[in-house]
Amino acid sequence: MKSLDSFARTKLTALSDRGLKRDIVTTERREANHTLRQGRHLISFCCNDYLNLSHHPKVRQAAKDAIDHYGAGAGASRLVTGSHPLIRELEQRLAAIKGTEDACVFSSGYMANIGIIPTLVSTADVIFIDELSHACLQAGSQLSSANIIRFHHNDVSQLRELVRQHRGDYRRAMIITDGVFSMDGDLAPLDRLSRIATDTDCWLMSDDAHGFGVIGTDMKGSRHMFSPLPDIPLQMGTLSKAIGSFGGYLCASKVVTALVKTRARSLIYTTALPPASAAAALAALDIITTDPDYCRRPMKNARVFAQLLGLAAPESPIIPIIIGETKKVMDYAALLEQDGFLITGIRPPTVAEGTARLRLTFCAQHKEEDIHALVAAIKHHGIV
Ligand SMILES: *Cc1c(COP(=O)(O)O)cnc(C)c1O
Numbered sequence: 001m002k003s004l005d006s007f008a009r010t011k012l013t014a015l016s017d018r019g020l021k022r023d024i025v026t027t028e029r030r031e032a033n034h035t036l037r038q039g040r041h042l043i044s045f046c047c048n049d050y051l052n053l054s055h056h057p058k059v060r061q062a063a064k065d066a067i068d069h070y071g072a073g074a075g076a077s078r079l080v081t082g083s084h085p086l087i088r089e090l091e092q093r094l095a096a097i098k099g100t101e102d103a104c105v106f107s108s109g110y111m112a113n114i115g116i117i118p119t120l121v122s123t124a125d126v127i128f129i130d131e132l133s134h135a136c137l138q139a140g141s142q143l144s145s146a147n148i149i150r151f152h153h154n155d156v157s158q159l160r161e162l163v164r165q166h167r168g169d170y171r172r173a174m175i176i177t178d179g180v181f182s183m184d185g186d187l188a189p190l191d192r193l194s195r196i197a198t199d200t201d202c203w204l205m206s207d208d209a210h211g212f213g214v215i216g217t218d219m220k221g222s223r224h225m226f227s228p229l230p231d232i233p234l235q236m237g238t239l240s241k242a243i244g245s246f247g248g249y250l251c252a253s254k255v256v257t258a259l260v261k262t263r264a265r266s267l268i269y270t271t272a273l274p275p276a277s278a279a280a281a282l283a284a285l286d287i288i289t290t291d292p293d294y295c296r297r298p299m300k301n302a303r304v305f306a307q308l309l310g311l312a313a314p315e316s317p318i319i320p321i322i323i324g325e326t327k328k329v330m331d332y333a334a335l336l337e338q339d340g341f342l343i344t345g346i347r348p349p350t351v352a353e354g355t356a357r358l359r360l361t362f363c364a365q366h367k368e369e370d371i372h373a374l375v376a377a378i379k380h381h382g383i384v
Helices: 001-017 058-069 085-098 109-120 135-142 156-170 190-200 253-262 275-289 297-309 326-340 369-382
Strands: 028-029 034-037 042-043 102-106 127-129 149-150 175-179 204-208 234-240 248-252 320-322 356-361
Touching: 058 275, 085 248, 085 275, 102 109, 102 253, 109 135, 109 175, 109 234, 109 248, 109 253, 127 135, 127 156, 127 248, 135 175, 149 156, 156 175, 156 190, 156 320, 175 190, 190 204, 248 253, 253 297, 297 369, 320 326, 326 356, 326 369
Parallel strands: 127 149, 127 175, 175 204, 204 234
Antiparallel strands: 028 034, 034 042, 102 248, 234 248, 320 356
């Protein structure tokens, strides 16, 4: 179709002119943050595999064994072929760790968020959502057709005021936030959000994609950074980051997970998680629940980096260096790549206009000498 290609070309050219065309570069991801791109070895400081568990021998072996026993694919939706025993075991393990009655495993974190939210709220309802919440929380909110009210990032007093003004106009209500913000690395004030939610009959949902495995008591995630533990009836997360595998989950009460399994379209109408991914996640959970010292390493590395550059103490293994201008960020990323570091520039619309940034993530197997070399390069180019 001529008009189709011509539309795509015009659109791409316009994006390209603003430095917003994105290219997916073929890059091999090897062990211990080593990557191979266009024939060059780079050390990655942008991966979410915080514990490097995707390459852990026990995790790999569990995935291989599952493929040998059960094959490579799941065959159909869990509601058609029945749930794989490994997926059910995974749900029980996640619920036990997170301290909820039950859990529901999805094929990814994105699938979880676009399935959970529309199951719980619709047109007569309202969602109060932190403006910096992950794209898939925003997408799930839009799909639900509920009225969406955004509050300023982590602004608890604004949220309290908005809830006071608007809660009464609606039937059901949710408050939605990242636990650890994916592009900023800071924590949500889950204790205070939980208090507002409890006082006003709003259902609090937190997305712990970047918390579980790396922060909180026993590495149980962002909720476990607070004492007493805040009440969060909807605890969502992913198996694709610190867990090193693939998939998403919701930990909640029995009745809520039962409703989600009956109604969430992104669970019902998509193929289940491959058995190998469930097996890998289970093996990773064994490591996370038994080796807290290893799990503390990403935070330790992030602290070393921040200290060397005089940056504020990090709250998670994610450290943003906000540059502002899109083109400048991409130039800095290219300079660091020449020095042997893989750090992708993050641009609008992933982050707000004027806040383009380098987003660094620290992992368990980063070596102290690599962090020192990175800091030297960042100083040398005058980035910080
Ligand atoms: C990565 C991410 C997701 C999506 O999880 P996937 O399993 O990768 O689909 C959801 N929420 C947040 C905050 C994330 O960073």
